[in-house]
Amino acid sequence: MSGAMREQSPFRRVVADFCANKVAVAGLVTLVIIVALAVFASLIAPQNPYDLAQLDIMDGRQPPGATSMDGLVFWLGTDDQGRDMLSGILYGLRISLIVGAGSAAVAGIVGSSLGLAAAYAGGRIEAAIMRLVDLQLSFPAILVALMILAFIGKGVGNVMLALVIVEWASYARTARAAALSERAREYIEAAEGLALPRSRVVFGHLLPNCLPPLIVIGTIQVARAIALEATLSFLGLGVPITEPSLGLLIANGYQYMLSGKYWISFYPGIALLITIVSINLVGDQLRDVLNPRLQR
């Protein structure tokens, strides 16, 4: 590393390293576009797919490129309700992203706090928390989510709760591992030597230094959450039919696929795929950039 490079701030170094991989940058750009599309869905979408007054059952199952009764072009076709697939996908994307990112964020806060607490408290508290983590991680996510949704029923809030319960353990494990190695460092000893309050040591000193691995896990978990939500919605245990996410849109097209009407399932799936792949690309590159062992 040259002398000039060494003077860069850590943040600028991360940005520079991230941009070294063209594929990851492409992933990030795609992700930004997807988020923008989802946020401004109501401005971009040709129709409001939730407004039943705008739907006409006569426009049902139109192939891509068909024109509606009142001159609207269905670029990606329509579903059985006569809903424009493009609009449905944009709105569905919004729900998928909210559920995915929201649950990952809540799980991140809960899991990281518990992980930090375990590392800092040690003893019985640590043993109890980590036992729970081990138990949780020994069962596959889909099974745990199924079980929870069988208990509490479907709905956006319940799906998010299930995803949080499924995901918190990975954060807790990562946070604990990071905190244990950071705790042995001198700056923590110095902070403790200054008799700073515990909460300040944990949240002011320990947490910021544990963030890099947590950010990486967080990115990957958002992608996992979106995929899992789609799967649960496809199985009929996810979001309600009135506000379909991408997974439910795909499920709705399932029955029409055997008669060759592929577009109802195909395009939401492509949107889902692009979203998940771009998040994973960003996450992969972040892992390489933020990993101190790989730093050049």
Added chain:
Amino acid sequence: MALWLLRRLVQAGFVMLAMSAIVFIGLHAIGNPIDILISPEADQAERARAIAALGLDKPLWEQYWLFLQGALHGDLGRSFVFNEPALRLIAGRMPATLELAVTAVLLSVCIGLPLGLYAGLHPNSFTGRLVMTGSIFGFSLPSFWVGLMLIMVFAVTLGWLPSSGRGETISIAGVGWSFLTVDGWRHLLLPALNLALFNISLVLRLTRAGVRETLPLDYIRFARAKGLTPGRVIYVHVLRNILIPVVTVIGLEFGSTIAFSVVTESVFAWPGMGKLIIDSINVLDRPVIVAYLMITVALFVTINLVVDLLYTLLDPRVRLGGRR
């Protein structure tokens, strides 16, 4: 060894007990199966009779106690819907799921291992990179959507393979198996491939990473210097050391494969226990849900135990408990 096994078995017993309590209480905290099973027009006497017949009038702890007693006798209650013992219902569907899962695991090894070996030996070749890029999709693609696309391409557009069901089965010891008939295989191929996709990527990446790690080691260089053929070096010296993590992961993933067959079975209408559980959740058929979850938990505990045992057989360095 015996002590270790005993400790693990006791531990497993506690996990089972804890899970049974969570499952049982969780299921009773929500929805009332009476509302679903008994018609709203039924009069009070009919309702009371049905509630008593289902044992739903007893206090929760007593219901749990009866359930535990029954569970130890292999009785997990009767399905509200099929009016058949839940355990028998699930046991009847289990061969289909196991057949699917085992085929998927075999597929993932048969496809993943050679591809990973190739990608590891030629990391910079075009094909090697293509394989690695492809494996990212194996992780990223939601499996239910891949299943739909497989149906669309191979069943609807090309018409080569059927889209659903198990096809013709041959019965052995009272259980029907698809893999013994050509028609069964035609039905099995797409769902198994769909279910295997994630594991293919996993095996592939593990194998590649293992090859890349192992090749520069001294014992490989020594084996080469000794003048062994490249084939022998790769297939005996490299492959054997890679197999440990691969076998572990496949073993651990076998449980996940069974859990994920819920999705594949729903897509391909494969009549296994995954499809049964989804149907049961939708109608709140409590005994079946509880029985399914208990069986799956038992399965997981067993798999973890077996993987640990296999580990010691494959790797002489791992000796249980550290001492002989």
